[in-house]
Amino acid sequence: MSAHPLVRVDGLMKRFGTAAPVFADVHFRIEEGEFVCLIGHSGCGKTTILNVLAGLDEASDGTVLFADRELDGPSLDRAVIFQGHALLPWLDVESNVAFAVRSRWPRWSAQQVLGHVAHQLDVVGLRHAAKKKPSALSGGMRQRVGIARALAIQPRMLLMDEPFSALDALTRGTLQDEVARLCAETSQTVFMITHDVDEALLLADRIFLMTNGPDARIAEIVVNTIPGPRRRQDVHHHPAYPALRNHLLDFLIERSRGFDAGATNYDPKNPPEIRLVA
Amino acid sequence: MTRSLGVRAAALSLLIFVLFIAGWYLATRGGPGVATVDPAYAKLVGAAAAGGGKSAMPGPDVVAATLAKHLADPFFDRGPNDKGVGIQLLYSIGRVFLGFGLAMLVAIPLGFVIGLSPLMSKALDPFIQVLKPISPLAWMPLALYTIKDSAASSIFVIFVCSLWPMLLNTAFGVATVRREWLNVARTLECKPLRKAFRVVLPAAAPTILTGMRISIGIAWLVIVAAEMLVGGTGIGYFVWNEWNNLSIANVVVAILLIGLIGMALDQGLAFAQRKVSWVE
Ligand SMILES: Nc1ncnc2c1ncn2[C@@H]1O[C@H](COP(=O)(O)OP(=O)(O)OP(=O)(O)O)[C@@H](O)[C@H]1O
Numbered sequence: 001m002s003a004h005p006l007v008r009v010d011g012l013m014k015r016f017g018t019a020a021p022v023f024a025d026v027h028f029r030i031e032e033g034e035f036v037c038l039i040g041h042s043g044c045g046k047t048t049i050l051n052v053l054a055g056l057d058e059a060s061d062g063t064v065l066f067a068d069r070e071l072d073g074p075s076l077d078r079a080v081i082f083q084g085h086a087l088l089p090w091l092d093v094e095s096n097v098a099f100a101v102r103s104r105w106p107r108w109s110a111q112q113v114l115g116h117v118a119h120q121l122d123v124v125g126l127r128h129a130a131k132k133k134p135s136a137l138s139g140g141m142r143q144r145v146g147i148a149r150a151l152a153i154q155p156r157m158l159l160m161d162e163p164f165s166a167l168d169a170l171t172r173g174t175l176q177d178e179v180a181r182l183c184a185e186t187s188q189t190v191f192m193i194t195h196d197v198d199e200a201l202l203l204a205d206r207i208f209l210m211t212n213g214p215d216a217r218i219a220e221i222v223v224n225t226i227p228g229p230r231r232r233q234d235v236h237h238h239p240a241y242p243a244l245r246n247h248l249l250d251f252l253i254e255r256s257r258g259f260d261a262g263a264t265n266y267d268p269k270n271p272p273e274i275r276l277v278a
Numbered sequence: 279m280t281r282s283l284g285v286r287a288a289a290l291s292l293l294i295f296v297l298f299i300a301g302w303y304l305a306t307r308g309g310p311g312v313a314t315v316d317p318a319y320a321k322l323v324g325a326a327a328a329g330g331g332k333s334a335m336p337g338p339d340v341v342a343a344t345l346a347k348h349l350a351d352p353f354f355d356r357g358p359n360d361k362g363v364g365i366q367l368l369y370s371i372g373r374v375f376l377g378f379g380l381a382m383l384v385a386i387p388l389g390f391v392i393g394l395s396p397l398m399s400k401a402l403d404p405f406i407q408v409l410k411p412i413s414p415l416a417w418m419p420l421a422l423y424t425i426k427d428s429a430a431s432s433i434f435v436i437f438v439c440s441l442w443p444m445l446l447n448t449a450f451g452v453a454t455v456r457r458e459w460l461n462v463a464r465t466l467e468c469k470p471l472r473k474a475f476r477v478v479l480p481a482a483a484p485t486i487l488t489g490m491r492i493s494i495g496i497a498w499l500v501i502v503a504a505e506m507l508v509g510g511t512g513i514g515y516f517v518w519n520e521w522n523n524l525s526i527a528n529v530v531v532a533i534l535l536i537g538l539i540g541m542a543l544d545q546g547l548a549f550a551q552r553k554v555s556w557v558e
């Protein structure tokens with residue numbers, strides 16, 4: 001672990017009103033260029049953590065350092081891919097991406113902006129749909145536009161909230177491959193929420209496992225011992241895959257319930273790091 | 279099939295129109311058999327109508343002739359009580375546009391403020407609730423007293439009646455912009471004005487246009503009444519004046535034109551609404 005990780009979260013806690021905290025005592029670091037997945041059951045506070053990292057929400061307690069600086073609201077450094085794609089429906093695909101590009105580089109000429117947009121649409125294979133409105137696109141194409149919009153501003157970090165959960169299995173697979181390729185090419189730092197164990201093992205370098213809410217914690221951090229580049233067609237043949245997958249599933253089914261944060265061998269500042277090899 | 283549905287609907291419309299005109303013609307044709315009019319009424323409507331054995335209600339042929347006469351020379355101006363119907367309509371349309379435009383300038387920015395600020399929304403709510411149900415014509419005496427000008431007073435009345443639907447629809451449209459889109463603007467570090475014009479305005483535009491459409495409809499209803507009240511110029515005054523002249527054919531022509539202009543105003547905004555609407 002480096003002394004200066006890109007993201008450093010300490011003692012994060014969030015409560016709504018006077019109820020029990022949704023999660024508490026959350027500590028983690030994300031290194032530059034790392035792909036991290038967060039897995040946990042519904043309602044444990046994953047989206048809330050992502051929104052805090054994005055600067056869209058504020059934690060009740062704790063600190064978030066981004067590039068050694070305290071987080072202060074949303075920033076172009078951190079692009080968000082929303083679960084519901086969140087494209088602006090009155091703009092066509094090109095203008096949706098251009099809107100982000102103009103925000104990032106306000107002084108660029110129209111020609112520069114359109115050139116950059118065209119390149120980004122090429123990257124996600126959507127050049128032909130540039131003049132279409134989001135309503136005329138399939139779910140997978142919309143999510144691609146969302147990815148193009150996020151990558152277009154060249155963020156230091158990409159935040160994704162279950163980006164593929166609304167898609168059919170086939171489309172999801174293709175998009176997972178594309179995201180894996182794009183992020184590996186540019187060593188993009190990514191924080192992604194998912195419910196899908198296979199998706200996490202394909203994409204993530206490390207997987208944070210969250211216990212059930214309320215008062216959820218990061219129970220353990222699983223290191224993906226399958227070396228990159230991982231591809232969908234062969235990742236599940238790797239000898240370490242069954243052990244990793246079983247470990248994650250066992251956590252979701254069994255250990256995420258009734259987790260004892262007071263156990264003597266559990267240190268929330270350093271959750272156990274699990275390295276499984278075949 | 280939609281095409282054949284359209285064709286059949288048009289044919290039916292035409293049939294209804296022809297039947298209506300025919301019925302109208304037969305009902306007003308009069309003749310010896312129906313010449314027995316109530317003498318008091320005959321006196322009231324004038325010797326021509328009573329003596330000629332004709333009903334006072336003009337038939338479609340008379341109205342059509344009157345309409346043709348008006349359309350042939352709509353813009354003549356022979357003094358305060360004798361102006362072409364075109365001039366009178368232009369007066370009314372001008373007042374509606376002025377009052378409506380002023381209301382837009384107030385209602386849309388204010389609606390933005392109310393929609394964006396829950397505090398302002400709560401603070402202004404009691405005033406809006408009380409002012410909204412007041413008939414715009416109830417303001418007329420107050421306007422005449424303070425402005426001391428009949429034309430400006432009718433514009434003020436149009437302003438008042440156009441204000442509320444636009445204000446409330448703008449506020450509603452702005453307040454219900456999807457949180458996700460605002461978050462997109464936030465993560466892109468959009469400046470407040472850019473966010474207002476590039477995200478909130480287009481998102482709320484269809485709702486705002488709905489308010490404008492309601493407003494222009496009400497304004498067109500109210501201008502006729504307002505001009506009847508204050509007199510001078512305008513299509514409302516024209517109708518009242520022709521009633522005093524007992525020229526029912528002119529009244530019918532004016533009613534027809536009021537309907538057509540009202541439809542055109544509504545269709546214009548409906549077109550604008552289609553231009554700014556979006557599907558998710
Ligand atoms: N604005 C709010 N007011 C009150 N409670 C809230 C609010 N937002 C979230 N919560 C609560 O916080 C908890 C965590 O919500 P969050 O959306 O972060 O869960 P999640 O882990 O992302 O779940 P999912 O997997 O279903 O998306 C939930 O129990 C939810 O009810």
Ligand SMILES: [Mg+2]
Pocket residue numbers: 046047048161
């Ligand atoms: Mg969530």
